[in-house]
Amino acid sequence: MLKVVAQFFIQSAKVDTALPLLRELAALSRQEEACIAYDLFVNEEDSGHFTIIETWPDHAALKAHSLTEHFTRLVPQLQGLGRETSKITLMKAVDI
């Protein structure tokens, strides 16, 4: 299982533009057959700092996600609204 934390840092004047793009990205990503979980959050203290927490079965599924129409259309638009580079962290679970 592969966990992904994707952080977007949106310019304050562009948050209203970014929000529907993020929602569309989440809605369409959730429809991918391999998607286990895909949830969108916003920093309580920074309305331009969005975090997507994703769960995929493996790297192949994440690669396929990155090649979908919605990903290749929406992610570059979101990056164009950023005040800094987005951060993507790929993680594996640690047994407790």
Added chain:
Amino acid sequence: MLKVVAQFFIQSAKVDTALPLLRELAALSRQEEACIAYDLFVNEEDSGHFTIIETWPDHAALKAHSLTEHFTRLVPQLQGLGRETSKITLMKAVDI
């Protein structure tokens, strides 16, 4: 509902020391009655970058968590093993 992403950046020579502390923190935090979810992950490309993804019902529960014996004992130890300051992000869910 309150989502928390807590990131610890541990010195490479201290990862073996930090890991049992992180596991203990997670195990005891999960036992807190208010805890909805508490999962530990490690960056695939950085064995010292640990991320805890937590879900709490509200700020009061998170505050109570921060006052527990295990939190006040283990978190300062983990911070002492850090190569940089830990990052805590408090987030709310965005409806899709």
